[in-house]
Amino acid sequence: MLKQLFKNFVLKGTDWLFRTRSIEVTLIKSALGVIITIYAGPPLIEIILRIFLDTLPSTFIVVRQTIDTVDSWILMICSIVILVALVLIVVRFLSERKSNTKKRVLVIESRGLRDDDGSPLDQIISNKFTGQVIPVLLDLRNRLDGSIVNPEQAIDDISATHRAVLQHQKHINRSDLTIVYGGLTSVPYTFLTGLMLDDEGTICTYDWDRTQEDWRYPDMEDDGLVFEVSETEEITNVEEVVIALAFSYPVNSEDLESTFSMPVVRLTLDGMSSDAHWSQDKQRRLAQQFLEIVKKLSAKGVKRIHLVMAAPNSVVFTFGRRYDKRNLPEIVVYQYERNKRPSYPWGILMPVAGVERARVQYS
Incomplete structure (x- = not known):
């Protein structure tokens, strides 16, 4: 010593x-x-x-x-x-x-898409942050590799992680607590995690770099690219709308038609790429653009949004954090299953707009 x-x-x-x-x-x-x-x-x-x-x-x-x-x-x-x-x-x-x-670094790592341990996020964080590192593993892998079996259980696990964060905050000054999030889970789980952690202060978000096979912080400069938005003027007198958001991959029309029979608003990133998300400022700006579209639809009388996202984990998490829980419509975020019909078999109804608890909805 x-x-x-x-x-x-x-x-x-x-x-x-x-x-x-x-x-x-x-x-x-x-x-x-x-x-x-x-x-x-x-x-x-x-x-x-x-x-x-x-x-x-x-x-x-x-x-x-x-x-x-x-x-x-x-x-x-x-x-x-x-x-x-x-x-x-x-x-x-x-x-x-x-x-x-006195300082604590709460590292929340969510795993669910692949049944392997990979490189622990807390080991990366220990060299970059000052204070005691406390790992919190959100393990959603009680299912087959790449295929989700029990989505209801995952909602309980995410809620438990949120309660763990609240418990740590009770025993330490807020200024002494840093929260770091990183994960590789399905879109509905990631969106829900971001939504629930939204009120817990500043969160530093990491993402998995498939090329470098390591955790990476999105610290690149904002390139200024925006979503190209399909016409929303034609959407009138409807209470439910699908938003198909293509950030890293295109959203196939046939997949949408296999699941939904309602108007579709497309948000397609200019310069769409699986490697276009390494700017936190860009993610926040695009999340705000998404919210403006939702506000516009809400003003037209839309009561529920069905959200389909093809985006990296950190982007989905950021969009979840930015979604207004009180003033925006209900939102269901869907899981995509390739080569299956329907292609979006289930989604999670988020705890917003008066919905008290998240719950799974099947197509």
């Missing part, structure tokens, strides 16, 4: 000395500079003068004698300054260490 504490202290001290501009570092550098100048400067100058002049000027001799009379005082003062700076460094280190012990 003491050995590790000393090691951390040395690492912190080295980092402050060479990387951080602080009052402690300034004091140490200044004091060391004065000591080097007083004790190394005159001998060096004397050597240079003897090489080029063969003699020492009287002015230099006087200055040298003056320095020799006060060098002990200068050394003492500089030593005191260095000692004070070291004490300040120790105090700062202990203060930061005490502060870090």
